[in-house]
Amino acid sequence: MTKLLAIARHEITLRYADPVILLLAIALPLLIAALVNLAFAHVVLGRSIPEAKVPVGIVNRDKGSQWGNLGTLFVRALTPEPAATTLPANPTGMLRDPTGMLRNLRLALFAVRGVADETEARRLVEREELVAALLIPPNFSEDLAMERATVEVYFVGRENVLGVAFKNVVETLANTISTVEITLRMTVKGLLSDPLTRTELQTGMLDDAIADLVLTAALLESNPIQIQYIPSIVQPAQVKLAHYLAATIAIMFVSFGALVMSANLFHDKAQWTLQRTYISPTRPVIILGGQVLGIYLAGLIQMSVLVAGMAFMEQALGSSTADGIKIDLLGLTILILAVVAAATGMGAAIAGSAGTYTEATNYGRAFLVxxxxxxxxxxxxxxxxxxxxxxxxxxxxxxxxxxxTKLALGGGITSILPHSLILTAMAIVFFAVGNWLLRRRIGFV
Amino acid sequence: MRNVWIIARNDLQITLQGWQSWFLLIGVPVLIIYLVGMGIQGFVQSVSPTIRIDILDWDRSPASRAFVAALADTNEPLVLCPARDFSQSMSRAESREPLENLSRAQRGMTDDMCLLAGAKLSPELAQERLSNEVTSAIITIPKGFAAALEKGDKTILNFQPGAALVAPQIAFGATQQVVTRMGGPIVAARLSSELLKARGVETGLESYAARLAEAKASWGPPPPIQVRTGVTGLNEKLILRAQLLKNGFKMSAPGITVMFVMISILGMTASLAEERILGILRRVGMMPVRQAHLLGGKLLATFLLGWFQFAVLTLLGEWLGAGLGSAPLATMVVASAYVLAVTAMALALATLTRTPSQASAIATVAWVVLVPLGGAWWPLILVPSWMRTLGHLSPVAWCLDALNALVFYQGTWADVVLPSGVLVLFAALFFVVGVRRLDYHQGDLGQSARDGDRAEAAVPYFGIQTIDAE
Incomplete structure (x- = not known):
């Protein structure tokens, strides 16, 4: 047993003392995982649209009219912290404080930023730095005072689902402003038709009533169709594409490592190292067993470092490890033990099937991929x-x-038990085959 | 030149001997192109942006149907379920428009995109579908919806979102748009009528009806504020998705080809180091062969090998329908420029290493970093813009820019000129670096073997330097 452990320890030391191997076995998979994370941090398996805020821009070139700068209404409704707290008051004080307007509008989806000029906004959209931009023209307020005005939502590609979604939000705002405008116009027209109210209107006696009317018309609560937003109770766990790929990268590199270590037996034979250990007072089964144990333990170290490194890296890159889901550590440990055993067994079986080190590494890697x-x-x-x-x-x-994947979805030991058992069974078969082939190839009888 | 060719031919013969070499050069990439192509197609199909909304319409009135029809028109990917119900209401709402005149959302609703498999949509089933993320939201239209709107009374529409962040919000945004559009005239009529009644300007029930008619007329079309859509160019992501839905090999064939060509060519770094260690180059260097011929022969063999692999894999991709055959000459130019750039890169990398394991490691690191960074594993248009810019430090990105332009966007010669030019620049840069480093070693050798005639014939990097040191 002491000899077995000594050989295993020697294998591990040999493996991790080489900086090239450290680079290939640890640094490289972590680097690829980092690239994957940077590229697909917001992509969730099974969901068609990345789960991230949608960057949009707003350009307000409106010069205003006697009713104030109505383009600012869009800016105030869309941006979380408007620069100004009040709009420029109109002469009659009709639009004193429309901040309550659209306060129920859910804008969680969009990250809105102000853009200085229209050319810049269009350029940002064309470079896909913004998904869409709302362009409010200089004469917006004046045109609206004349009953018809136009704003533009600019985005790339007609079937752009996110661009159209932003347009829907702008249309909601436009509908609300239109409601205010029509309400005001019809009311003022009605008041002017009566001599008494016409006088009251002209003397400013109705200003407060009309201001209240405007505010009420702007509130979503005034709409006869009320939307009751029922928050979803069920929040099923999801697997991010980056997590999925990180797991595959770790498994792939551990398999490669196990394969190369198994194939190293051919090197040992070519350099007469194996023959020398063979003539020592040690049984061949101890020599081979020690080496296989070393490969397995080295694989465990590699997998553990990769899992820990990937988790740490993800936190460093700014996203949580599992979006609130606690990974079952015991389940993870059991699964890692089984996965590494299967990978090591497979490495031994492939190496045993090959004739030389080169064959084992080249074709073995291809086969594993x-x-x-x-x-x-x-x-x-x-x-x-x-x-x-x-x-x-x-x-x-x-x-x-x-x-x-089951663990990432919040599963426990019981959920991964079948997987662990199957992997262990595979490991036993692979080890048996690999052991038999390697013993034949390298000359142990 | 004859010597160069002899050395190149000899190298090629050694490299290509045995079926295993062919398996690695052609067989493995072919299998991977096939598997990845199938996976890409399946992946794109699984993530096609369809946003299903289950609608429980308890009113079944013209107003509720108008609401659904308006909702369907807000955003193309919205699919309102159950499809059969709404395709009927749609056909009524749209005056039996021919299919091609309907929006994609409406057309979608004529198909079974709801995944109901003939089941009747009940509240329980809708909840189950929401939990399983089959649908993104449930909208419940209450009984009495139409009656309430007619009187200007309030009615409550339930919106229950799914767990995802984006799709339910898109559905909610669309719902709000329709609600504000449908309710706007009613709000205007009710508030205006109430104020005028309070001031004694108007009296009676007719006041509200008259105001509602006026408000509806004021809404247009066109509405008081028109939201115009300014669409620029073609959305590359949508084009890519549409093409990959039909054929995943359009992405796997160029990407995997470019990857394996790089792997094969970078193998030269390790093979040079191995030949040096084994003393093969020393023996060749002692023959009456000039250093330039030896180097030229090695580079030519590597270039031809890469080019051959590129051509075979491209032909295979063409057979699978990847679509590079539309511009064969342009493809050949890009392939040549890419193979040249990677060959020169292999030379430059080879000068950085001493042993086969170092060379193998540096080659592996190079391709593992450059291939995904350059967009061979995923299209660069899917990654953030800074990563796209960074990716263009890799020759892979320039090669795939040109190939993707040909495959996905019916590109022409104009689309391959810039990427090919950049690849040639890459080649020139790497070649200069490689040769300069070789010259540096030669200088060392010249100094150490100042009196020897062998200096001219020697190729220091290939091992003579070590021999002299010994």
């Missing part, structure tokens, strides 16, 4: 047509990814 793709690396297997999706079940990568 292909198995990984079939097992769900990069794309969930459900997306493959039949029978490819069924074929994936024979790969250990499928069960490993499925297990990690």
């Amino acid at each position: 292909l198995m990984g793709l079939a097992g769900g690396f990069f794309f969930p297997v459900e997306l493959f047509p039949q029978p490819l999706d069924l074929l994936s079940r024979v790969t250990f990568q499928y069960w490993a990814i499925a297990g990690f």
